[in-house]
Amino acid sequence: MTDTQVPRGSRIRLGRVDGDLRVERGASIDVEGRLIVSGEARFEGNAEILGDLECRDFSNEDGTVRISGDLTVQQALRADDGSLVVGGSLSAERVDIDRELHVKGPARAREFDIGGALDGEATLTAEKVSVGGRLRIAGKLEARSVEAGGAVEISEASLDRLEVGGLAHLGGGEVRESIEVGGRFVAESSFKFGSLEVGGLAEFRGDGTGGSIDVGGVLTARGNLSFSKLEVGGIGTIGGTAKGESVDVGGKFDVRGPLELARSLEVGGAVSVGESVTGDRLEVGGSLEARRAVFQGSAEIGGAVRTRDGLKAASIELHRKSHAIGPLVGGRVEIGRMSRAEDVYGSTVEVGPKSRAGRIFAERIRLGENAEVDEVQYTVELRAEEGVRIRSPPQQVSRLPPFPL
Amino acid sequence: MVGGRDDVGALPRRREVSDLYATVLEVVKRYHGAARITRVSYGAGMPVDRVRNFMDRLLALGLLKSEEVDGRPVYDITARGQEFLDTYWKMRGYIEVLGRTTENGSARGHRRPGPPGA
Structure with a gap:
């Protein structure tokens, strides 16, 4: 079984490759039906596949590979100093990309490890997602753990753990165990969480239901908020009702509706409750x-x-x-x-x-x-x-x- | 990006030096002791040579630490680095709120419920 090689800058038509496929920089492949590679598909720089690709392993070095259709990798997908753009769906066992991954269709892998940015136009399903820079998923993201150094934007989350360096902006859903955000956390609609720890600002634009909340700077909840222990370093504002075990706010705390606590209310500055407060x-x-x-x-x-x-x-x-x-x-x-x-x-x-x-x-x-x-x-x-x-x-x-x- | 123009709902602003240091630290932190400089470069959106200068400075300040693994340096955040991030984010939170209240022309940043009985 010999390797199939696509020369630099060439354009060819392929349907099935037994063994490995080596694609040199600047090559373009027209696909007959679905390109199936029994071995590894190896790309040496920028290249494009006009159609679907299925292979055992996928690797790319120093360039961007664009696949207009679906990409199915049975084992590992790797891009060293490279990026990948997939026009259809993506499926792999493990995805390890140094620069960026853009996927238009649903994406699924056991693990995504992306150095720069991960941009998904549909759903993403994984056990673990780790992104150095920015993660954006326009559909639902289901995973056990998600980590990103920069910013995360997810329409709907179904996660166990979320850890973000800068900004986490979630449309809704739930994070069952813990959320840790360095900078700013925003939940656009009703949101459930295990625990929430935010260094700067936390904002619930719908109702929030969860366990402990620890915000270094400012907490704002437009609707109702229920929690176990709420700690805010600076200012806390809740537009609806607030219910929990205890509250500890360093500066100022406003609740527009009733505030119902099982234990203590400690506020360094001023506390204002529009209805009754119990504890x-x-x-x-x-x-x-x-x-x-x-x-x-x-x-x-x-x-x-x-x-x-x-x-x-x-x-x-x-x-x-x-x-x-x-x-x-x-x-x-x-x-x-x-x-x-x-x-x-x-x-x-x-x-x-x-x-x-x-x-x-x-x-x-x-x-x-x-x-x-x-x-x-x-x-x-x-x-x-x-x-x-x-x-x-x-x-x-x-x-x-x-x-x- | 940390503190950059990507902040949803935040006013766009240029990244300042402190934002860049925080960006680098946050990206390094994500790799749990195995951060390579190229990965930090992609994560932080900065060229490798520039990120190297920032990381050298963070190492000198004791906010990062490094060790050799397979002949290549890998980086991790220190307790002091985490302390820097905690302080940085807290200040960013306050600065954003203070900025908002200043633009509204009022020192009272948000609406208070009316006095009881009103």
């Missing part, structure tokens, strides 16, 4: 704004709290010079010195020196030096330090009025 523990460095806020455990606020229906927690602590608008309802409520609050309900309420409060209803009340209060009702004890002013006479009652919330 176990609240810690806010700056301010909290919500229609109502109910926490099973403690609530600690550094700056201001503003609610319409009130803030309720087992213990509430407002730091010095803080400001509360809306009722505070707690077991134990501590209002720091030089703070201001409206009505306060609790088992024990302490108002710091030089602070001002509206009405206080509690079993035990302690008012610090020069504190000012509109009215107090207590069942067990009232202690007032020097300079305290209570506008109405204090009332010891047998029963306190019902607490809000």
